[in-house]
Amino acid sequence: MENSLVLLLLLTPFVGFLFNVFFGKKAGKTISGAIGTIAVAVSFVMSVYFFMQLNASGKPIAVTLFDWIQIGKLKVDFGILLDQLSLLWLLFVTGIGSLIHLYSISYMHDDENMHKFFAYLNLFVFFMITLVVGSNLLVMFIGWEGVGLCSYLLIGFWYKNQDYNDAAKKAFIMNRIGDLGFLIGIFILGSLFSTLNFVEMRQALSAGNTNTALLGVAALCLFIGATGKSAQLPLYTWLPDAMAGPTPVSALIHAATMVTAGIFMITRMNFLFDLTPEVQNIIAIVGAITALVAASIGLLQNDIKKVLAYSTVSQLGLMFLALGMGAYNVAVFHVITHAFFKACLFLGSGSVIHALHGEQDRK
Numbered sequence: 001m002e003n004s005l006v007l008l009l010l011l012t013p014f015v016g017f018l019f020n021v022f023f024g025k026k027a028g029k030t031i032s033g034a035i036g037t038i039a040v041a042v043s044f045v046m047s048v049y050f051f052m053q054l055n056a057s058g059k060p061i062a063v064t065l066f067d068w069i070q071i072g073k074l075k076v077d078f079g080i081l082l083d084q085l086s087l088l089w090l091l092f093v094t095g096i097g098s099l100i101h102l103y104s105i106s107y108m109h110d111d112e113n114m115h116k117f118f119a120y121l122n123l124f125v126f127f128m129i130t131l132v133v134g135s136n137l138l139v140m141f142i143g144w145e146g147v148g149l150c151s152y153l154l155i156g157f158w159y160k161n162q163d164y165n166d167a168a169k170k171a172f173i174m175n176r177i178g179d180l181g182f183l184i185g186i187f188i189l190g191s192l193f194s195t196l197n198f199v200e201m202r203q204a205l206s207a208g209n210t211n212t213a214l215l216g217v218a219a220l221c222l223f224i225g226a227t228g229k230s231a232q233l234p235l236y237t238w239l240p241d242a243m244a245g246p247t248p249v250s251a252l253i254h255a256a257t258m259v260t261a262g263i264f265m266i267t268r269m270n271f272l273f274d275l276t277p278e279v280q281n282i283i284a285i286v287g288a289i290t291a292l293v294a295a296s297i298g299l300l301q302n303d304i305k306k307v308l309a310y311s312t313v314s315q316l317g318l319m320f321l322a323l324g325m326g327a328y329n330v331a332v333f334h335v336i337t338h339a340f341f342k343a344c345l346f347l348g349s350g351s352v353i354h355a356l357h358g359e360q361d362r363k
Helices: 002-022 029-057 084-107 114-133 137-155 162-193 198-207 212-229 238-244 247-256 258-268 277-298 304-324 328-355
Strands: 061-071 074-082
Touching (some): 002 061, 029 061, 074 114, 074 137, 084 114, 114 247, 137 212, 137 238, 162 198, 162 212, 238 304, 247 258, 247 304, 258 328, 277 304
């Protein structure tokens, strides 16, 4: 029963994606929008159910769906871990995500490719859920790459405009740079521990006898991955350009999903970063500089959405500053508040842009 509910949480947005890809155009705009919204809403209901279950029992829910990879000593399962951190993330990813889907039904109603838009949104949420619930780094990496792909598809959704295509390619390439660092970090940790499971790595580190220098390199590589995904210096310039996508995309990417992935990953791997204080110092310094630089640039922007975009980069910098100081609970609290207020700001700006027939210059 539990396995079925976990699969329902994970796969419902993917089913919504498949429906809109194959039947969305024939079904019509209203039905494709409704199916896309209901798919994410079901995942939200399941997230609330598991959150209440965890609150009552106090025990994380761990499910192994199947054995995945075994090479020598390295064994990786396709596992799901629902603990306090992942369920907290799921609540706002699926909760705010479903509201953004609902908003999009009206916002995108005049677009001829509305079914395709909802298909991409559903796929985005599916990959973000995969990133959050993975019990090991490799499952997380599937979601990590998936949200990168979906951001490319959604930022360049209005592909007839070449500037929007360029913005999508910029986001894709800059994320790949960060992802290479993340991948190298995964390889190092896999060779050190012969496992990529978060619980097993934590146990191995608590037992001691680990190469501290290699741990530092791995932590730094993971942080490079986080700078790409969460738009920190020097890989931050893709995020303001991501405004090329429709406004609901901006709300989804900037508020609740993709850009918070770097904070989630570092918080999830806090047991590694706590043992590498030099890397934590780098994280804090990069976060502080990013927060100051992005806020300064945002002061001089005229485009209403770019003001919010630079504000997002600045807020993310503050979250990384907290992570670098070891204040993981503070960073997560800021993520939650940011998810709500930034989604509201973007959706509000979308209403203003619609009312002004596409005008985005705040002057």
